[in-house]
Amino acid sequence: GTLPMYVDPLPKIPVVLGYYDFGGVVLPKHLIIGMYQKKWKFHRDLPETTVFVYGTSESSASFPGPVIETIQGVSTYVTWLNYLPDTHILPWDPSILVAETRMGGVPTVAHLHGGIHEAYFDGNPYAWFTQHFRELGPNWSRLTYLYSNDQHPGNLWYHDHALGLTRQNLLAGLLGPYVIRNPAVEDPLMLPSGPEFDRHLVIADRSFYSNGSIYMNATGNNPDVHPQWQPEYFGDAITVNGKAWPYLVVYRSKYRFRILNASNARYLHLQFSNGMDFTVIGSDASYLAAPIITSTIILSPAEIFDVVVDFTTTVITEIELTNDAPYPYPGGTPASLPISKVMKFVVLPGMQIDPSVVPTSLMSYPPAREQDATVTRYISLYEFMHPVTGTPVDILINGKRLEDPVTETPKTGSTEIWHIINLTGDNHPFHSHLAMFQAIQVQQLVKGQTLLTCLQEFNDVAACNVGAHVTGTVVNVPEHERTWKNVVKIEAGTMTTIIMKFNMIVDDAPYPFDATAHPGFVYHCHILDHEDNEMIRPLHLVNQ
Ligand code: C2O
Incomplete structure (x- = not known):
């Protein structure tokens, strides 16, 4: 039967502070956050649901996980621990590129979405681990992740990123909000x-x-x-x-x-x-x-x-x-x-006495300027259909997979122009780790099907003369989406031009894994089912 609406009050998500405050002296803090299997009540009339959730203890673990509150410029260290059982609560697919264990267990790896931090701490899909670190993925690198919180204040979130299991692990509940605050600039x-x-x-x-x-x-x-x-x-x-x-x-x-x-x-x-x-x-x-x-x-x-x-x-x-x-x-x-x-x-x-206001101006950041870009890239999104059912078999970026050699190697501190060509019928949420970006132009493609056929065959933007197809209507980016984002919606049948800024991290640490095969960062479609199969590519930052 259908569940009646509006019978449960909206829960307040528990809050965990990612810093110490000793009478105004704010210091870094080390959090231990576990992943637990437990029961969660999603509705008054629905029996309890088994979930996988984050928490500082099993009893406080919640769906979604606790809000991690941090302060700009004050580091938060997190040791993510996996207490999950031997088997997943959801079905998965061994035929896609997936973290496979020899000893059972649920592979997980936490990623701070929107965070600017070294590759070691990024939660690479291959950096997964199972319960009590019994098994480690090939890119597993650090027991404790350091989030330096050096970027401007804003809303981030953390969630699982395990290879080929991201859709199951988030569906099960491995996600939670993360906030960076700066009271000195935000309180006024x-x-x-x-x-x-x-x-x-x-x-x-x-x-x-x-x-x-x-x-x-x-x-x-x-x-x-x-x-x-x-x-x-x-x-x-x-x-x-x-x-x-x-x-x-x-x-x-x-x-x-x-x-x-x-x-x-x-x-x-x-x-x-x-x-x-x-x-x-x-x-x-x-x-x-x-x-x-x-x-x-x-x-x-x-x-x-x-x-x-x-x-x-x-x-x-x-x-x-x-x-x-x-x-x-x-x-x-x-x-x-x-x-x-x-x-x-x-x-x-x-x-109610309400002392709050909505100020006429909020924050200003350096603008997104095309002339700052040193490199231009074309990124095409397309689906490979099943010959009989006509539904997607794989959804790829530039016809490549995560395990194919890295092709996007921006320089530390650089700005690039990425033209994202969406040859599918759906909107895709384009997300890149590390970078902050803004859409500056969205233009419709014409003769999209010929372009699709050409790219699928040759995978070469020059040979397929992409420029000749970008002649349609220019679509406006809504005013309220014009800031430094980490997810940009890419409309079907368009080429969306974004300014990518990689200027906020020094990434000079040697990688503990094969940097050319599997660098630390990734960019991908944030429809998790697309990301898992395999609308995801490596992103490797190189030093200037
Ligand atoms: Cu929110 Cu790579 O993900």
Whole structure:
């Protein structure tokens, strides 16, 4: 049966401080975070669900994992420990490139998404390990990861990144928010603050069996090639902070919501049922230069929007947060009940004293300028279809796989132009580790099918004369997506030009593994099912 909506209150995600504060003296801290199998209650009427989750202890481990709060410039050390059992709670596919163990166990490796840190600490897909480090992947490098938190304040998140198992491990619950703060520059902004008015909304779709367990397909679309893998996982329940369709009682006040789409493949097109606006103040790990007011936002998987919502003037006191993004996005099934609803806000009567403001300007960063770029690259995204079923078998970047030799080797401190050519029918959330980037132009391709055929055959942008196909309409990048991002939505049938900045890390450590075969960083599509098979490529930073 269907679960009634709005019966569970929105949980507050537990907070773990990644620093010590000795009366104003802030010092680095070493956290021990475990991955545990435990039971989680996703809904009042649903039996308990077995999940894999992060926590500083088994009893405090949660779905999503705790918010790790850090301070700009103060390092946080994390030792990630795997206490997971011998077998996975979800089906997986041995026919794709996957971490395979000889002794059983669940391979995991944590990655700080949006973090700027050395390759050792990046959570490379090959750096996986199983329970109690019983088995290590070929790129396993460090027991403890150092996150220096030197980048500007913003919203990051951490999640699993194990080779060929990322979709299962996140579906099981291995994800959580991570914040870098700088009170000296952020407090004067006077944005809504404190645990009541500054909140995380981690949205993720899941399907459940009636016994409570998480449903994931055990059979693929093309079982003759991939017995289990399918191109996108879509759940029929929407969870926020680990509850299906929760409600939140709010004061007549302004609230800050840090909204993360932690779904594997589902896009979210959010709006309020009363037509109320979002005031967007940031996206991914950056602020906007100035707040942008909009009535809808589109979040791809892994994308973050930081918004202020003002409940002071609404006449309607029960407000739904709704979603009408088709799936796959944008050409798939239109969203209908129940996934067209996300959560509900119940506004309390009576005015509240609200000292917060939305300032007219927020943060300014160096601009994204084409003239700073020293290298131009073409990155094409395309799907290889099964001759009989006509559904994707592999989804690749430049026709290459993760294990193929590295081709993207930017210099430390450099800026590059990447033209991302999307020859598929779907939008893809392009994500790169280490880099921060901005889309500066989106232009439609014409004669896309000829280009696709040519690239699939020759994999050569010059021979296929890509430039001749980029003649369509120029599409606008929404105002509220114009900042230094780490996920950019690449529209179907377009070439999106992005400025990639690699200027914030010194990566001179010798690699403990074969640097030419499997360098530490990666870039990939953040639809996890695409990433796992194998829309992911290595990224190797070289010194100037
Ligand atoms: Cu959020 Cu490589 O991932």
